[in-house]
Amino acid sequence: MPDPEDNLTPTPSPDPADRPAPEPPPPPRKPIVLPADDDALKDECDVQTFRASGPGGQHVNKTDSAVRLIHKPSGLIVVSRNGRSQHLNLRDALQKLRERVALLNHKPKRRKKTRVPRSVKQNRLKNKKATGQKKANRRKPGRDD
Numbered sequence: 001m002p003d004p005e006d007n008l009t010p011t012p013s014p015d016p017a018d019r020p021a022p023e024p025p026p027p028p029r030k031p032i033v034l035p036a037d038d039d040a041l042k043d044e045c046d047v048q049t050f051r052a053s054g055p056g057g058q059h060v061n062k063t064d065s066a067v068r069l070i071h072k073p074s075g076l077i078v079v080s081r082n083g084r085s086q087h088l089n090l091r092d093a094l095q096k097l098r099e100r101v102a103l104l105n106h107k108p109k110r111r112k113k114t115r116v117p118r119s120v121k122q123n124r125l126k127n128k129k130a131t132g133q134k135k136a137n138r139r140k141p142g143r144d145d
Contacts, residue, residue, distance in 0.1 A: 031105040032073070032074045032076075032101045032104060032105060034097075034098060034101055038091070038094050041094055041097070041098075042090075042094065044071060044072055044073060045069045045070060045071050045072065045097070046069070046070040046072065047067065047068075047069060047090070048067070048068040048069075048070070049064040049065070049066065049067055049068075049086060050064055050066050050068065051063070051064055051065075051066065052065055052066035052081035052089075053081070054081075056084060059084060060084065063084075063086070064086065065081070065083070065084055065085060065086045065089055066079065066080065066081035066086075066089060067079070067080050067081075067086060067089040067090045067092075067093045068093070069090075069093045069094065069097055071097060071101075074101070074104075076097060076100055076101065076104075078093050078096045078097045078100060079093065080092040080093035080096060
């Protein structure tokens, strides 16, 4: 029969020296820089065309109108298969790539910590006390009051 103490998990030590060090944050990423014109951006990408799926009948089933862009420097992949035209889908895919890179490059502002003013704390406590008093008045009288 197995010993029940074998299944116990070790409890963490309260001593901070015994705990493992926290992992450092990942290094900051370099922003992805894209060329301004579409032709230069298209040169940085692998352009693949394939048949789109969905409604459209014979036209969609026979033409390679969907476009997949693979941005070589960043490894991002974008697909556009909305239109019936390969050129419109290519333009749409380039736009999607620019939007995705802008989203990845966005660095949110650091939150500025704010303090709750003393008057707000006092009002909050006053309201809590008033609410508690209301609830106390709803009780039936005569029970140890």
